Amino acid sequence: MAFTSPTARFALALLLMLPALAASARVCVDDDAGRRVCLEQPAERIVALSPGATELLFNAGAGERLVGAVSFSDFPPAAKALPRVGSYKRLDMEAVLALKPDLVVAWISGNPETQVQRLEELGLTIYRSEPLRFADVADTLERFSVLAGTERTGRAAADHFRDGIAGLRDRYADADSVPVFYEVWEEPLMTVNGEHLISEAIRVCGGVNVFANLPTLAPRIGKEAVIAKDPEAIVAGGMGEDNPEWLEPWKRFPALTAVQRDNLFFVPPSTLQRPTPQMLEGTRLLCRHLETARARR
Incomplete structure (x- = not known):
């Protein structure tokens, strides 16, 4: 069958583009454990397993996508209203699963690794976080913004942080x-x-x-x-x-x-x-x- 009309040619072109469009929606970053973390589309339901991760996600523009956090997640003030999923030392596994997150941000040195591994075994996507340098804080903001589809906000926050730290280094060098x-x-x-x-x-x-x-x-x-x-x-x-x-x-x-x-x-x-x-x-x-x-x- 020949596609001669403009409408038919457009329809064929759209069909050929669909796989590429679907692939472009996939987002991937490397976490602090050196693992590749990929989502089929930007996260819409995120659970943060440390107060620091909660704050970083808000800074990266992903606050509205957060559906759960651990105790002591108190900044910004909006974080206080999030449903709790236990403490960073002892996670409430049922509470995490009940929230049906498409992304869980874990704390490498703070969360019980056996519980984090279990969440992964149950099919949840885990990003393991452990910023150890100022550069890592800025990089994490950018990575979170990629995973949440809020890149503009994340990049701006990261640049502001980098510039501020650089200014202090210069001043007290x-x-x-x-x-x-x-x-x-x-x-x-x-x-x-x-x-x-x-x-x-x-x-x-x-x-x-x-x-x-x-x-x-x-x-x-x-x-x-x-x-x-x-x-x-x-x-x-x-x-x-x-x-x-x-x-x-x-x-x-x-x-x-x-x-x-x-x-x-x-x-x-x-x-x-x-x-x-x-x-x-x-x-x-x-x-x-x-x-x-x-x-x-």
């Missing part, structure tokens, strides 16, 4: 170094090593993490170890956004340089302890604190 102890938790006493994202924030500001050489990402330490290191500044996140009570016990050690110079500084934990764009503001505050420490020499 020649600043005098400040030995820093960062307290990530009080009981048990915990800090971060040089591989942690918080340690990168310290370096950006011209600080030196006194426990950078420890082998564990978030090691437990004793107060004696802090006293032996004698940091010039002690920075703590505390248990709330405006609760610097963890700094008070250090005042019982007046021989510490940080105590003698009143270099006991608080940074709201949500701005420095989650791998999200809020780290830009947290790093700015940290840099101002270290500038104060330099001025008190």
